[in-house]
Amino acid sequence: MKALKKSLLVLIGLAILFTPASMASAHSVKEKVKFLEEVDHVDWYRVNGRDxxxxxxxxxxxxxxxNHRTAVKASLSSIYEVTVWSVRYRQKNWSPGKGGQICLTTAKFGRFGSSSCKK
Structure with a gap:
């Protein structure tokens, strides 16, 4: 019985420890990509979880x-892999998985992953 209580307390402690971190990382991803507001050809951008x-x-x-810079900067503030999806400005209601994107770029822990964007 004591072992069960101890393991339950450890589990609750871990849940409390990691929940705020993931919530804070979502906010800080938005802060890290604010530089996109200054980029000439960016009409809009949206942070949707890890995307x-x-x-x-x-x-x-x-x-x-x-795209590379956005993925790397955003992944520095997240504990997850970040995916940057590039779409045309007319696709405001677009969501990942719908298809029709220009390209996508990934990064994790500040390291570039992969990209389907043309150089």
Missing amino acids: IIIGWRGLPDNFYGW
């Missing part, structure tokens, strides 16, 4: 670089 969706109005010369 960042960017609506592009035209493609800049350094399109690959902006």
Whole structure:
């Protein structure tokens, strides 16, 4: 009985420890990608959990670089893999899995993962 109580307390302690971290990471991801407001061709962007969706109005010369930078910066503040989805600005109601994206880029713990964006 004591072992059960002890393991239950440990489990509750871990849940309390990690829940605020994941909630805080969602807020800090939004803070890390605020630089997108200054990028010329970005019409809008949205943070949806581990996904960042960017609506592009035209493609800049350094399109690959902006996606790469966004993924790496966002993943620094998250304990999860972050995926940056690039879509056209007209696709405001778009969500991951619908298809029709321009490309996607991933990063985890501040390290670049992969990208389907053209250089």
